[in-house]
Amino acid sequence: MNVDDAGTQAADQAFDLVIRAQRAVLPEGVSAAEVGVREGAIVEIATEGAGLSGSTSANARVVELDDSQVLLPGLVDSHVHVNDPGRSEWEGFASATRAAAAGGVTTIVDMPLNSLPPTVNVESLGIKRQVAASKAFIDVGFWGGAIPGNTGDLKPLFDAGVYGFKCFLEDSGVDEFPPLEPEELCADLAELAKYDGLLIVHAEDHSVMADAPKNSGRKFSDFLASRPREAENVAIARVIDAARETGARAHILHLSSADALPQIAEAKAEGVKLTVETCPHYLVFTAEEIPDGATTHKCCPPIREESNREALWQGLVDGTIDCIVSDHSPSTAELKLLDTGDFGAAWGGISSLQLGLSLVWTEAAKRGIDLAEVVAWMSSAPASVAGVKNKGAIALGNDADFAVFAPDEEWTVHAAELYHRNQISAYDTRAVRGAVKQTILRGAPVDFDEPQGRLLRAR
Incomplete structure (x- = not known):
């Protein structure tokens, strides 16, 4: 050209x-x-x-x-919990965006929790933007939150530039961000359909979870049984039904259960406005390899069996799953309960913001998947799902965001060397393939001492 x-x-x-x-x-x-x-x-x-x-x-x-190097578009990670303000000891905008840049990510979209206040109205969005403005080393956009009673806040947040709205169908883990009941899910989707808003859903069904074995202790198998595949499958079916009924756009977050893939594929073929993501931890780990007490590996929904992992990879290859994002959900070491290894009480979340590209490429290469496909899943696809403009592809008119990647370089993850505020990692000592050598934001190398990121608006 x-x-x-x-x-x-x-x-x-x-x-x-x-x-x-x-x-x-x-x-x-x-x-x-x-x-x-x-x-x-x-x-x-x-x-x-x-x-x-x-x-x-x-x-x-x-x-x-x-x-030895390949020029990639800067990656777009549309599922990041920065937790700033309010829980910045878990992570903050400075540490999160440095980590992202070190991993070739040039744009993140921040989740509305676990910050205090959560981003559930225009005022709280303003607070978060003010905190982020001076700390962002890459570009940052924001999701709003959909919780009981804030349907009237969705349109003002939409107009203020959030990329969409996150909700839970099961306990979120923090009291200030309660889940939606089924009728509230439908009501919010109907509201968002009026202006083509997007609802992104943590899809685990409360009633299925209530009937599952209770989770406590060190055994990973007990934790896995407490969050069965059926909880995801039922919740995803509910989201599909509601999206079909309202005509609204819906997105399934962090898909873990491969059992849900057939109903997702059927809904997409029918024309339901549905997109789906999965995450590196579901594509790398298997339940069989997680030791008891290894709460570094606790996330919700959980990491499942090897056969499930392989089915998720197939879902990516055949297009049922749209994109790969981190679901970077950090906490302090104390909340991970590394001393007791109690899966029932430990915070659920895996930090991988700096590592995603290398992790996914390592596993993809083993399966004969080419780098271009991996990059699309982690750049143009999340940008398209979230509606982040001028990002995610080396294309005329786009922002000059790039990652210089050495796909054959092998290295070992050391948690203490990561930019994450809390250097706790399920991937500590893991050997990976592919290293980010430089990250460029709007034509300039990312300066890890001077924040140059911008705050993005969806419209």
Whole structure:
């Protein structure tokens, strides 16, 4: 492609940044390319040897990737719990966005909990934006929350620029963010249908959970039994029915139960406005390998059996699952109860914001899945689901957000070396393949000392 967004020949024009790569992951596939950037945006994508040049400005740069490196679009992680303000000892915007940048992520969308206050009205959104503004090392957008009694707050939040609304159908783990009853789920979807809003759902059914064995103690098998696949399957069926009835858009968060894939595929084929995500921990770990007492591996819904993991991979390959996001849900070491290993009482959440690309690529490569597909699941797909504009692809007019990735470099995760505020990781000492060598935000290398991220609005 030799034409810039104004429709003029641009090969002989100067750019603020030129990146030359033998391998670049473009929307149409992997190929050699030269990418020209001006004023933070991609304005030229040319074939190898086009000779794009930097401007005479002192800040202009030409970057040539070596043969071991691949140019990727900056990743988009639309499921991140930053917890700031209110629980910033769990994670904060500075630590979270540094970790994201170190993992090749240039945009996150922050969940409405577990911050205090939760993002359930315009006032609380304003508080969160004010806190994030001076701390963001990458770009940050925000989800709103749907809880009992705040249906009237959804449209004002929508107008204020949130990307959609999160709800739970089972206890969220924090008192200030209660779950919706089935009739409230339908009412909120009907409300959102009026202006094409998106409801993103933690789908575990309360009644199924109530009938399941109670969770306590060190045995992972007991924890797994307390959150059965049926809880997800029933809740997802309810979301599908409500989305069909209202015509609203719905998104299933952190899919764990592969048993739900057939009903999801059927709903999509029928035309129900449904999208689905899964997470690295469900694609990496299996229930069989988790030791008793290893509360680092507790998350909700839980990690399931090896056969389930393989079915989730197949759901990605066949398109039933749309995207992969982290569900980065950190806490302090104390809340993980590492000393007692009590799965019943420990906080449920796995921190992987800095590690997602390497984790997923390691497992994908074992299964013969190419890097371009992995990158799409972690960049353009979450950007599309959430509606994050000008992100997630190396395309004309998009923000010049990139990750330089060495796909064959092998390394070992050490939790103490991560940027996460609490350096507790289910992946500690795990060997992975693929390393992020540099992350570029709007044409400039991410500065890990000076925050340069922007706060994003959906509209």
